[in-house]
Amino acid sequence: MAQGLLGIEALSREEIQAILDRAKYFQPREGQSFRKYDLLRDRMVVNLFFETSTRTRTSFEIAAKRLGADSVSITASASSVSKGESLVDTLNTLAAMRPNAIIMRHAASGAPHFLQRYLEIPIINAGDGTHEHPTQALLDARTILDRGAKLEGLRVAIIGDIAHSRVARSNVYLLSKFGANIVLCGPASLLPEALKNIASGVTLTTNMDEAIRDADVIMMLRVQLERQHEPGFSASEYFQFYGLQLEHLKLARPDAIVMHPGPINRGREISSEAADSQRSVILNQVENGISVRMAVLERVMSGKKTDGATAY
């Protein structure tokens, strides 16, 4: 069976560490651009995005090109999906054109898992519904590690629309495997109780101050209006109770960092001042997206055995 990357949940700590180590190798030197490699010369990858995306798609495209692979991008509206073709048929058609991997984003949770049962070609999940977004969690971990921290014992507050967040789930699985303490915070309607049973080291709170107190990492999430099916908090009330403002940072550890997977909604879940503060590593996350995705593409497409860090 094809070894793609469907989610963090099924990965071992060693596999994750190997990707993170390799991503560090791909990071550009201070002030320079990403180096160009020919590690994936003659390989081809298809970017298949059924949901809009700017950063993830561009990031995957750049990562593929930096490794010397050919990359083709397709958006759902331009594809035969709009002509009523089923998802399985669309993927089978693309697979018949013999790419070495398919990068896929889809609004339905589990869509890539469902498809992988019918396809030999490895699928890289670039976000499936409200389930997982594995490369986001990997780039978040890379960003945290770049600050010199260890994940073990770290207190990470993830705040916002947890229920609808694939970023939250992938981060919970990753951080939990490395022994971090994860505090999930949001209004009860966006914070299912059962979250505390999906991984070890998870606690829940509806109180933002409590979540941020002594946190090493504050990870803000976008309010996903497009996935919420009923009105919850009004925009102003949400910001008042769950928006990150500069004052909150005083509760956190002095060296705490502020993260956000983007796109950010200034004044909705994070104030401009917090987003642009010295603590913010939001753009470092974007940059790490490329090196992490280079590591993932290499792992999936190079055909090399990947049994841990030394495999590279």
Place this chain on the structure above:
Amino acid sequence: MAQLLIKNGRVIDPASHHDGVADVWIEDGVIKGVGVSLPAAGSDVFDATGLIVAPGFIDMHVHLREPGFEHAETIESGSRAAAAGGFTSVCPMPNTKPVNDNATVTSYMIEKARRHAVVNVFPIGAITKGSAGEELAAIGSMKNAGAVAISDDGRPVMNARVMRRAMESARSLGITVINHCEDLHLSAGGDMHEGAESVRLGLRGIPGCSEDVMVARDILLAEVTGARYHVAHISSRHSVEMVQFAKSKGLAVPAEATPHHLALADRDMKPYDSNYKMKPPLRGSCDVTAVLDGIVNGAIDAIATDHAPHPGSEKMQEFESCPFGILGLETAIGVSLEQLVHPGKIGIGRLVELFTSGPARILGLDRGTLAVGAPADVTIFSTDREWTYDVNKSFSKSRNSPFDGKRFKGGPVATVVAGEVVWRV
């Protein structure tokens, strides 16, 4: 004169309190006698040595998809699947196209069944016109045409006042009201049971309370109206408790459970495999335990499959786009033996009761017994024959079963309807 002698089986007929090795003598579609060493003179003989001989099994909850969705199932194909599952009678739900909400559709189904079905088909009529939940359907004329109960099944009556009126009408007409209990506002958008598994998989949840609030409402309405009210495919632990409570208060509130809710919990789902997607959804393990206990302690009165065929084109999609429902007829006995009898939770007599006199009593059918003079519907099954379910060989037109490839110990061996062997293994 057509005669059949079923020899030497263990005859279990809970309705007549019979359990012992005997012969069953059938003539002209009617049971003529049950006794030891009956003479075979002139009869066809079925040797049932080592097998259980029971009244014909009744599945009081199926979807035969005809009229309207013949690409998924027909009355004929569904009846053949029923026969292969050991059922001699099935009760199709009214969510056809058009909805079975009037005597014309009821008669059409009965006539189709008369010509093409190999088992008895007793339609269930709609509660409201178009199952839209607003205006009562022509309940009396459907009953006269042959409907044996009323239900809006997957589109439960949300308006409590309409439900009350339906129960009052049903009581006046002497017909049972069956409800698929699901508060549609609480369950809206959900694809699986709400719990750790749905959160883990990022799928929207159908909370247990969406079933419970409607069971509670209906029990209160049943008390007010005095209607004979039946809870379809009960799946949540609180609902089982409430039905038990209603029974303890002397209310006639029977309930059915499906084999899949006895066998599978949400965590047994193959992730994003729509063969595990149905309503009510596979619940948490403690709900499964409660349903099993409900069968043991009598809170639950019948096993029904909720056989719900869907073609591959509809089930082979992203999980959230797939329709709800799975096949059930051919695996019901195998799954029930595995979950209930083999682990010693209930005896074989109680199992037979859940498939025969249980549903017959709920619907007021003159079936479910081997008493002399009863229609000669007989289910012959084994408790130890090993076999493997291959859904690609199913008599159903659809293939949506989570039990494909499963190995069973015990299952149907032959099905006799009105004295005719309509299926044998």
